[in-house]
Amino acid sequence: MDKIEHIGIAVRDLAASNKLFEKIFGMPHYKIEEVASEGVRTSFFEVGPNKIELLEATKDDSPIAKFIEKKGEGIHHIAFAVTDIRKEMDRLRAQGFRILNEEPKKGADNKWVAFLHPKDGNGVLIELCQEIPVRENT
Ligand SMILES: CC[C@@H](C(=O)O)C(=O)SCCNC(=O)CCNC(=O)[C@H](O)C(C)(C)COP(=O)(O)OP(=O)(O)OC[C@H]1O[C@@H](n2cnc3c(N)ncnc32)[C@H](O)[C@@H]1OP(=O)(O)O
Numbered sequence: 001m002d003k004i005e006h007i008g009i010a011v012r013d014l015a016a017s018n019k020l021f022e023k024i025f026g027m028p029h030y031k032i033e034e035v036a037s038e039g040v041r042t043s044f045f046e047v048g049p050n051k052i053e054l055l056e057a058t059k060d061d062s063p064i065a066k067f068i069e070k071k072g073e074g075i076h077h078i079a080f081a082v083t084d085i086r087k088e089m090d091r092l093r094a095q096g097f098r099i100l101n102e103e104p105k106k107g108a109d110n111k112w113v114a115f116l117h118p119k120d121g122n123g124v125l126i127e128l129c130q131e132i133p134v135r136e137n138t
């Protein structure tokens, strides 16, 4: 894995949380994107070299809705940038980690993503992220 790509924070109300984090970071979010397959609406902040993703559920069975119901708002996942997501998924699978999707899926901000089960990571949900190459992005 190369570096932390973003930290995901589960929020109840994206508009209210955008205002809150704009105050905290002293800058506005740079984009809002809905990812229907995950049942989420996201916003992104760039804080120096770091990226923060706020996530609001768009449906009741979204992972974000279930997380907030059980644990409340807060840090939901840590995403790591990888250069070859399939290779990284194979490497982790070979060591017995449960990858929650068979194939990489399209996430937000032009990324292929995959998740490791949080119970295999000391209770931390880990997301792998690979930038989608231009040739695959049509
Ligand atoms: C916007 C797209 C993308 C991006 O580009 O960045 C995203 O970030 S999408 C983010 C939302 N999507 C996901 O989280 C997908 C992966 N998650 C899942 O597949 C599921 O949420 C899960 C992790 C498999 C859990 O689902 P499920 O088993 O159906 O639900 P439970 O709620 O019963 O959870 C079981 C167990 O796991 C604990 N849990 C759940 N989520 C987390 C978490 N984020 N961090 C830590 N632990 C988590 C949950 O508390 C349960 O444990 P127990 O209570 O001890 O049973």
Ligand SMILES: [Co+2]
Residues within 6 Å of the ligand: 006, 008, 053, 077, 079, 127
């Ligand atoms: Co994420």
